[in-house]
Amino acid sequence: MKVFVIGAGITGSLITRELSKYDLEVHVIEKAPDIGWGVTKANSAIVHGGYDDPPESVRAKFAVPGNELYDKLSKELEFDFLRTGSYVVAFKREDVEYLKKLKERGKKNGVTNLEILTAKELKEKEPNLNEEIIAALWCPTAGITEPWEVSIAAIENAQENGAIVHLGEKVTDIIVQNQRVKKILTDKGEYDADIVINAAGLFADEIAKMAGIGDFEIFPRKGEYILLDEKLKGLVNAVIFPTPTKKSKGILVVPTVDGGILLGPNAVDLPKDQKENLETTRDGLNEVYEKSRKLVPKIDLSYTVKTFAGLRPETKDKDFIIGATKVWGFINVVGIRSPGLTAAPAIAKYIAEKVLSEDLGLNLSKKLDFNPYRRKIPHLNDSNLKEWEELVKKDPSFGRTVCFCNNVSEGEILEAIRRGARTLDGVKFRTRASFGRCQGGFCSLKILEIISRELSIPLEEIKQNYENSWIIKGKVRP
Numbered sequence: 001m002k003v004f005v006i007g008a009g010i011t012g013s014l015i016t017r018e019l020s021k022y023d024l025e026v027h028v029i030e031k032a033p034d035i036g037w038g039v040t041k042a043n044s045a046i047v048h049g050g051y052d053d054p055p056e057s058v059r060a061k062f063a064v065p066g067n068e069l070y071d072k073l074s075k076e077l078e079f080d081f082l083r084t085g086s087y088v089v090a091f092k093r094e095d096v097e098y099l100k101k102l103k104e105r106g107k108k109n110g111v112t113n114l115e116i117l118t119a120k121e122l123k124e125k126e127p128n129l130n131e132e133i134i135a136a137l138w139c140p141t142a143g144i145t146e147p148w149e150v151s152i153a154a155i156e157n158a159q160e161n162g163a164i165v166h167l168g169e170k171v172t173d174i175i176v177q178n179q180r181v182k183k184i185l186t187d188k189g190e191y192d193a194d195i196v197i198n199a200a201g202l203f204a205d206e207i208a209k210m211a212g213i214g215d216f217e218i219f220p221r222k223g224e225y226i227l228l229d230e231k232l233k234g235l236v237n238a239v240i241f242p243t244p245t246k247k248s249k250g251i252l253v254v255p256t257v258d259g260g261i262l263l264g265p266n267a268v269d270l271p272k273d274q275k276e277n278l279e280t281t282r283d284g285l286n287e288v289y290e291k292s293r294k295l296v297p298k299i300d301l302s303y304t305v306k307t308f309a310g311l312r313p314e315t316k317d318k319d320f321i322i323g324a325t326k327v328w329g330f331i332n333v334v335g336i337r338s339p340g341l342t343a344a345p346a347i348a349k350y351i352a353e354k355v356l357s358e359d360l361g362l363n364l365s366k367k368l369d370f371n372p373y374r375r376k377i378p379h380l381n382d383s384n385l386k387e388w389e390e391l392v393k394k395d396p397s398f399g400r401t402v403c404f405c406n407n408v409s410e411g412e413i414l415e416a417i418r419r420g421a422r423t424l425d426g427v428k429f430r431t432r433a434s435f436g437r438c439q440g441g442f443c444s445l446k447i448l449e450i451i452s453r454e455l456s457i458p459l460e461e462i463k464q465n466y467e468n469s470w471i472i473k474g475k476v477r478p
């Protein structure tokens with residue numbers, strides 16, 4: 001049986017890995033040149049507690065089980081995951097009433113250990129928050145991760161278990177005969193397919209239309225961010241939410257797994273034809289700054305490392321649409337807006353165990369030799385010096401630092417290239433080289449030279465990320 005997953009974001013990557021546990025021919029097709037470059041690349045990176053989603057929503061069904069799966073998953077796939085906990089803070093009496101509602105909602109969704117703290121209790125844990133805060137809802141099970149790393153790790157592990165990965169290949173059509181999936185067409189070829197899983201993020205409505213399913217549309221909703229330097233590590237220890245608005249969870253202050261501080265996102269609805277509009281705006285960033293400063297007055301923009309934006313794939317009902325469709329073999333996993341990162345591990349299990357096994361009645365057998373483990377690229381900042389010394393003795397390239405902001409060695413960059421990085425961003429997202437304060441000003445050329453040497457390609461051919469993003473045009477002097 002041939003299964004094709006469309007999209008290697010967090011949803012498609014974890015589904016691909018889950019299906020690689022079974023005796024199936026599993027393919028994942030991704031139009032971008034690398035894994036996790038869609039919605040998965042730019043978000044708040046929070047594994048939410050799961051108290052915020054309406055209990056009757058599909059989101060609520062997957063958020064708490066997804067959150068619970070993160071401990072095991074992060075151990076098997078060796079990606080960064082920290083259970084920092086989160087606070088929703090209240091400035092007014094009405095906000096405290098809302099916190100009580102959230103706590104009740106959390107209980108209904110199965111979130112245990114939610115607690116409302118007084119201002120004094122909060123201050124002991126988070127001394128840098130606004131003195132005007134009068135209470136907070138504490139959720140100890142919330143966490144933070146690096147979403148693209150989860151995707152990369154899942155795909156590496158799926159590949160190890162036999163999945164076939166097609167990067168830089170765009171699905172252009174789906175052939176359906178007698179209300180059954182037959183073929184999948186791409187800009188590079190065509191494949192016989194029994195099952196197609198639509199995990200195409202912002203473009204999932206276009207994919208569904210290819211299969212004759214036009215019952216939903218995806219609208220982009222932009223969220224802008226400011227990332228601050230790791231020198232501010234400890235400014236907050238947990239994720240800080242304001243009391244939510246009807247439109248969104250509000251603008252947050254989030255510690256990142258590598259010690260930085262992330263501010264954002266705002267929420268701006270864009271027209272349907274702007275699914276690639278990732279521009280940041282002066283107004284948007286000002287809003288992010290003002291609202292995050294209200295939570296943590298010490299925020300200092302002189303520590304800004306970069307600004308960026310992400311796009312939420314919203315449906316009319318603001319809920320996930322997951323399951324089989326009227327076309328046998330065509331499965332939708334769409335409208336995966338927040339908390340999609342949190343929910344994705346549970347969605348992946350549901351696709352295998354419920355949708356394929358029960359709804360489609362497939363008799364799936366598990367591989368006896370499935371290997372759940374993926375080893376991460378060693379990183380100096382995560383190792384003790386003794387371990388690192390041993391590594392350098394074995395391979396001196398781990399002793400040659402290339403990115404000084406984030407302490408990334410040549411050995412790590414070589415390993416990223418061995419694992420599939422072909423662009424500067426491919427190296428960046430696998431190693432954090434050029435992710436630091438200088439944003440690649442110092443190390444980009446060195447990384448380009450390493451890629452060029454290892455892959456035997458001229459410098460001029462290496463891209464930043466997508467098709468036309470060349471960096472070097474040629475020599476200024478002969």
Ligand SMILES: Cc1cc2nc3c(=O)[nH]c(=O)nc-3n(C[C@H](O)[C@H](O)[C@H](O)COP(=O)(O)OP(=O)(O)OC[C@H]3O[C@@H](n4cnc5c(N)ncnc54)[C@H](O)[C@@H]3O)c2cc1C
Nearest residue numbers: 007009010011031038039040046171201223339340341342
């Ligand atoms: C601002 C913002 C903040 C968020 N914060 C959080 C948070 O803190 N916690 C949380 O749990 N969730 C959060 N989310 C939600 C989370 O980021 C998404 O739910 C998740 O990343 C969606 O992943 P995905 O795999 O479904 O989509 P994507 O990552 O977009 O993956 C879909 C992939 O399909 C590919 N594709 C599209 N069309 C084609 C085609 N024709 N052929 C081949 N490939 C194709 C795309 O290139 C893309 O890589 C946030 C989202 C945003 C935007």
